[in-house]
Amino acid sequence: MTEFADPLLLINFKTYLESTGKRAVELSKKVETVGKNEGVRVAVAPQFCDIEKVAASVDISVYAQHIDAVSPGAYTGHVLAESVKAAGADGTLINHSERQVLLRDVEKAVERARSAGLMTVVCAGTSRLAAAASLSEPDMVAIEPPELIGSGRAVSKENPEIVKDSVRRIRMVNPNVRILCGAGISTGDDVYAALQLGSQGVLVASGVVKAPKPEDVVADFCKAVRKLG
Amino acid sequence: MTEFADPLLLINFKTYLESTGKRAVELSKKVETVGKNEGVRVAVAPQFCDIEKVAASVDISVYAQHIDAVSPGAYTGHVLAESVKAAGADGTLINHSERQVLLRDVEKAVERARSAGLMTVVCAGTSRLAAAASLSEPDMVAIEPPELIGSGRAVSKENPEIVKDSVRRIRMVNPNVRILCGAGISTGDDVYAALQLGSQGVLVASGVVKAPKPEDVVADFCKAVRKLG
Amino acid sequence: MTEFADPLLLINFKTYLESTGKRAVELSKKVETVGKNEGVRVAVAPQFCDIEKVAASVDISVYAQHIDAVSPGAYTGHVLAESVKAAGADGTLINHSERQVLLRDVEKAVERARSAGLMTVVCAGTSRLAAAASLSEPDMVAIEPPELIGSGRAVSKENPEIVKDSVRRIRMVNPNVRILCGAGISTGDDVYAALQLGSQGVLVASGVVKAPKPEDVVADFCKAVRKLG
Amino acid sequence: MTEFADPLLLINFKTYLESTGKRAVELSKKVETVGKNEGVRVAVAPQFCDIEKVAASVDISVYAQHIDAVSPGAYTGHVLAESVKAAGADGTLINHSERQVLLRDVEKAVERARSAGLMTVVCAGTSRLAAAASLSEPDMVAIEPPELIGSGRAVSKENPEIVKDSVRRIRMVNPNVRILCGAGISTGDDVYAALQLGSQGVLVASGVVKAPKPEDVVADFCKAVRKLG
Numbered sequence: 001m002t003e004f005a006d007p008l009l010l011i012n013f014k015t016y017l018e019s020t021g022k023r024a025v026e027l028s029k030k031v032e033t034v035g036k037n038e039g040v041r042v043a044v045a046p047q048f049c050d051i052e053k054v055a056a057s058v059d060i061s062v063y064a065q066h067i068d069a070v071s072p073g074a075y076t077g078h079v080l081a082e083s084v085k086a087a088g089a090d091g092t093l094i095n096h097s098e099r100q101v102l103l104r105d106v107e108k109a110v111e112r113a114r115s116a117g118l119m120t121v122v123c124a125g126t127s128r129l130a131a132a133a134s135l136s137e138p139d140m141v142a143i144e145p146p147e148l149i150g151s152g153r154a155v156s157k158e159n160p161e162i163v164k165d166s167v168r169r170i171r172m173v174n175p176n177v178r179i180l181c182g183a184g185i186s187t188g189d190d191v192y193a194a195l196q197l198g199s200q201g202v203l204v205a206s207g208v209v210k211a212p213k214p215e216d217v218v219a220d221f222c223k224a225v226r227k228l229g
Numbered sequence: 230m231t232e233f234a235d236p237l238l239l240i241n242f243k244t245y246l247e248s249t250g251k252r253a254v255e256l257s258k259k260v261e262t263v264g265k266n267e268g269v270r271v272a273v274a275p276q277f278c279d280i281e282k283v284a285a286s287v288d289i290s291v292y293a294q295h296i297d298a299v300s301p302g303a304y305t306g307h308v309l310a311e312s313v314k315a316a317g318a319d320g321t322l323i324n325h326s327e328r329q330v331l332l333r334d335v336e337k338a339v340e341r342a343r344s345a346g347l348m349t350v351v352c353a354g355t356s357r358l359a360a361a362a363s364l365s366e367p368d369m370v371a372i373e374p375p376e377l378i379g380s381g382r383a384v385s386k387e388n389p390e391i392v393k394d395s396v397r398r399i400r401m402v403n404p405n406v407r408i409l410c411g412a413g414i415s416t417g418d419d420v421y422a423a424l425q426l427g428s429q430g431v432l433v434a435s436g437v438v439k440a441p442k443p444e445d446v447v448a449d450f451c452k453a454v455r456k457l458g
Numbered sequence: 459m460t461e462f463a464d465p466l467l468l469i470n471f472k473t474y475l476e477s478t479g480k481r482a483v484e485l486s487k488k489v490e491t492v493g494k495n496e497g498v499r500v501a502v503a504p505q506f507c508d509i510e511k512v513a514a515s516v517d518i519s520v521y522a523q524h525i526d527a528v529s530p531g532a533y534t535g536h537v538l539a540e541s542v543k544a545a546g547a548d549g550t551l552i553n554h555s556e557r558q559v560l561l562r563d564v565e566k567a568v569e570r571a572r573s574a575g576l577m578t579v580v581c582a583g584t585s586r587l588a589a590a591a592s593l594s595e596p597d598m599v600a601i602e603p604p605e606l607i608g609s610g611r612a613v614s615k616e617n618p619e620i621v622k623d624s625v626r627r628i629r630m631v632n633p634n635v636r637i638l639c640g641a642g643i644s645t646g647d648d649v650y651a652a653l654q655l656g657s658q659g660v661l662v663a664s665g666v667v668k669a670p671k672p673e674d675v676v677a678d679f680c681k682a683v684r685k686l687g
Numbered sequence: 688m689t690e691f692a693d694p695l696l697l698i699n700f701k702t703y704l705e706s707t708g709k710r711a712v713e714l715s716k717k718v719e720t721v722g723k724n725e726g727v728r729v730a731v732a733p734q735f736c737d738i739e740k741v742a743a744s745v746d747i748s749v750y751a752q753h754i755d756a757v758s759p760g761a762y763t764g765h766v767l768a769e770s771v772k773a774a775g776a777d778g779t780l781i782n783h784s785e786r787q788v789l790l791r792d793v794e795k796a797v798e799r800a801r802s803a804g805l806m807t808v809v810c811a812g813t814s815r816l817a818a819a820a821s822l823s824e825p826d827m828v829a830i831e832p833p834e835l836i837g838s839g840r841a842v843s844k845e846n847p848e849i850v851k852d853s854v855r856r857i858r859m860v861n862p863n864v865r866i867l868c869g870a871g872i873s874t875g876d877d878v879y880a881a882l883q884l885g886s887q888g889v890l891v892a893s894g895v896v897k898a899p900k901p902e903d904v905v906a907d908f909c910k911a912v913r914k915l916g
Contacts, residue, residue, distance in 0.1 A: 012305060014302070014303050014304060014305050015299060015301055015302060015303075015304040015305070015307055015309040015312065016301060016302065016303075017301040017311065020301070020309065020311055020312050020315055021311075021312065021315030021316070022315070047308075047309060047312045048277035048278050048308065048312075049277050049278070049280055049281060049308075049312045049313055049315070049316035050312065050316070051278055052278060052281060052282060053281060065305045065306040066305070066306030070244060072244055072245060072246040072249070073243070073244060073245065074243050074244075074245075074327060074378070074379050074434070074435065075243060075244040075327055075328075076241060076243050076244070076294045076295070076322065076325040076326075076327040076328050076434070077294040077295030077322065077325055077327060077328030078244055078327070078328065079276075079277065079278075080244040080249065080276060082246065082249055082250075083244065083249050083250065083276045083277075083278045083279065084278055086249055086250030086251070086278070087250070087278035087279070093305065093306065095790055096305040096306055097305075098303060098304055098305040098306065098307070099304075099305050099306030099307065100789045100790065100791055101789065101790065102787045102788065102789055102790070103782055103787065103788065103789070103790045103793050103811065103816060103819070103820065104787055104811075104812055104813075104816060106790050106816075106819075107813060107815055107816055107819075124790065124791075125791055126791075126794060128794055128822050128823060128824075129790055129791060129793075129794055129822075129823075131822050132790065132793075132794075132819035132820070132822045132823065133790065133819070135815050135816075135818050135819045135822075135856075135860075136815060136816075136819065137815075149303070150303050169822075172860075173818075173822075173859070173860055205303070205305070206303065324561055329560045329561065329562055330560065330561065331558045331559065331560055331561070332553055332558065332559065332560070332561045332564050332582065332587060332590070332591065333558055333582075333583055333584075333587060335561050335587075335590075336584060336586055336587055336590075353561065353562075354562055355562075355565060357565055357593050357594060357595075358561060358562060358564075358565055358593075358594075360593050361561070361564075361565075361590035361591070361593045361594065362561065362590070364586050364587075364589050364590045364593075364627075364631075365586060365587075365590070366586075398593075401631075402593075402630075402631055470763060472760070472761050472762060472763045473757065473759055473760060473761075473762040473763070473765055473767040473770065474759060474760065474761075475759040475769065478759070478767065478769055478770050478773055479769075479770065479773030479774070480773070505766075505767060505770045506735035506736050506766065506770075507735050507736070507738055507739060507766075507770045507771055507773070507774035508770065508774070509736055510736060510739060510740060511739060523763045523764040524763070524764030528702060530702055530703060530704040530707070531701070531702060531703065532701050532702075532703075532785060532836070532837050532892070532893065533701060533702040533785055533786075534699060534701050534702070534752045534753070534780065534783040534784075534785040534786050534892070535752040535753030535780065535783055535785060535786030536702055536785070536786065537734075537735065537736075538702040538707065538734060540704065540707055540708075541702065541707050541708065541734045541735075541736045541737065542736055544707055544708030544709070544736070545708070545736035545737070551763065551764065554763040554764055555763075556761060556762055556763040556764060556765070557762075557763050557764030557765065607761070608761050663761070663763070664761065
């Protein structure tokens with residue numbers, strides 16, 4: 001991954017009504033437009049049922065919010081990597097704080113995703129777990145202290161030490177993985193601080209999705225990214 | 230539900246590659262065509278990512294294979310009833326043997342589905358659990374002994390007692406719920422036996438999806454249904 | 459069960475330090491003494507590691523807080539009914555709000571407990587689920603609305619309807635099961651109200667365990683029971 | 688840990704009837720006697736309900752098979768580190784293949800155990816996960832390929848590469864953790880091979896517990912250890 005010079009803004013749509021169905025497509029288009037205007041790399045993670053129409057509507061990367069560590073077969077109700085890929089997704093989150101998986105399934109899910117041609121972002125709530133997650137060789141790890149998720153208090157300002165410590169611990173065992181940070185990110189300053197601390201992107205949800213004008217928030221984020229450029 | 234005279238053939242696509250992506254649409258169209266030709270009520274349950282394009286391609290009912298017992302909000306990676314509905318689904322399975330839920334979530338998921346305008350099929354592996362499930366007042370319950378699922382040995386022939394006992398126990402506590410049975414159903418005879426035992430439809434997966442000519446199997450099923458008419 | 463005339467006070471020790479190790483034995487002795495003095499049936503549910511020494515120290519019934527729905531075999535870290543019984547337990551809770559199980563495991567766990575000679579108390583958070591649980595034919599069901607657990611606001615006063623509705627729904631499908639209620643019970647008045655509503659006992663935890671003088675609280679409860687006698 | 692010169696034989700009692708209740712005590716005494724006679728370090732991991740009486744009967748280390756990642760409080764049915772410690776345990780397994788935990792709970796459980804004064808053995812099924820587990824700084828990690836557990840085919844002979852690879856990966860990130868290996872170990876030769884591959888002990892269950900004469904198997908294991916001395 002040589003694109004570290006090119007930070008990533010990944011917007012997680014969660015299961016908010018504001019980002020469900022047609023509104024997932026509308027929001028994705030807004031995110032795409034701002035990203036293109038600002039020349040910043042942006043991506044979205046809509047719900048499973050919305051992946052295909054979002055992927056068909058925008059040119060930015062689309063991520064699933066989760067896949068199950070299962071192979072094709074008799075797994076009713078599970079999320080198969082191949083299905084997510086066929087719908088047009090480019091990657092997937094794994095082990096988000098709101099959809100945690102067994103230690104074992106971190107590795108299995110990364111392997112399933114890679115085998116289906118999906119990028120992987122493994123989330124972790126502590127710096128040691130972020131380093132542990134990076135041993136499964138995902139494309140990215142995202143450090144998100146669960147107590148700050150959705151809090152409006154940005155990890156990069158409330159707990160800069162956890163970001164720095166994560167970067168240090170992850171780099172000791174994996175020089176290549178892209179490091180994102182998230183939780184509470186809601187302003188350009190939060191993004192700027194996150195990148196200053198050594199992360200190569202942010203994972204954000206309510207800060208954008210629940211904003212009165214999501215496009216303004218994303219634009220603010222993009223300006224922060226360019227300030228660093 | 231006064232349509233008990235009108236048995237339902239519900240085809241669960243599971244996470245088989247044979248029923249993923251475009252193949253989900255193709256299979257759904259075949260099922261629809263046979264159902265219409267034979268005048269029998271058929272429905273399909275594709276994977277989440279395939280719901281929207283399947284629903285846009287056919288006129289038969291489309292079911293999700295699972296929903297989570299969550300409301301709109303911060304539930305990354307979960308399956309929201311409203312999202313499934315927005316994609317065009319008419320209903321959902323709940324508590325399939327391969328995606329079991331907590332006792333508590335049976336009721337919550339039925340409520341979430343109803344609130345979003347989805348029909349509900351709660352699955353259970355024993356006759357007592359099927360009766361217990363019917364107390365949450367879903368639209369349908371499906372009795373599927375887990376040891377026969379995918380076995381090719383039909384529940385309606387291998388274990389007719391469990392179907393009869395389920396019908397008896399369910400009717401003691403819920404006169405209105407439609408009763409399906411499933412597990413190992415692969416021929417018209419299996420379907421005929423299932424209906425004879427008092428069920429009002431079948432839930433079937435590999436028997437159709439993995440067949441060399443799924444349309445022939447569905448046609449065979451439909452003829453069995455009409456034999457009873 | 460003809461002993462309905464004889465209400466049960468079941469004290470759940472949870473994983474409070476106040477009721478761990480030697481303190482589990484001391485608390486159990488206090489509960490026993492008050493119960494005997496007052497002529498009221500009392501029982502305790504200590505942690506797994508404490509069952510044997512509690513059972514060896516008192517003459518009242520001892521319950522496990524949970525068992526797993528597994529048979530003897532290769533189930534490292536699970537709680538085997540036979541092990542709980544061998545330690546001297548008389549029964550077990552199943553599906554407590556803090557240790558919920560799959561719909562399927564309600565029935566399996568009741569069967570495993572019965573097979574090992576243990577009494578069963580299946581917990582449920584709503585009246586419909588309590589009725590559903592009673593179809594698995596446990597010895598008792600306990601209705602505990604999760605939002606009131608540990609709240610200090612007693613179910614029998616805050617939400618008497620749920621107790622009455624549970625009694626009604628349960629009795630429609632199971633005339634024999636003993637009905638307990640719990641959540642927020644902390645005074646004799648709460649116990650009195652619970653019994654007035656048609657329950658045959660209470661399940662209580664912090665109201666006793668966290669009290670400065672647990673024996674006084676239990677005595678207060680016992681007086682409420684006798685008032686009804 | 689400077690006692691690496693002193694390999695550990697850790698016998699997991701699982702939930703076998705042969706090692707439940709009084710038989711847990713008898714088996715532990717046999718293990719202790721052989722260990723003392725042979726001058727080899729042995730330990731046992733009985734079920735929760737048996738910890739106290741086993742710990743009171745033998746002088747060897749006693750391990751729980753699991754603890755939950757919870758603090759003292761309202762966690763009905765959970766296994767509290769402090770409770771296990773109060774019963775006399777010296778340590779605990781975490782994340783055994785039969786009782787797996789979330790990525791997050793690996794770290795939490797190690798912290799809870801340490802805080803209660805318990806040694807920790809985190810199990811993992813692959814070499815990368817074993818390395819990941821070692822980042823949480825447990826006292827020991829145990830590599831156990833799940834497909835060989837209970838198979839009678841020893842990991843140290845069937846899959847020596849996984850043991851070597853685990854040792855290599857673990858030592859890159861943690862020089863101090865003791866490395867055990869397990870799965871299918873049933874003869875002294877298996878133990879000898881395991882130690883030759885760089886592990887500092889073995890985790891064994893059915894190979895001892897289900898043997899007609901467990902003491903003979905343990906003696907055979909001990910001789911293999913001494914051969915290396």
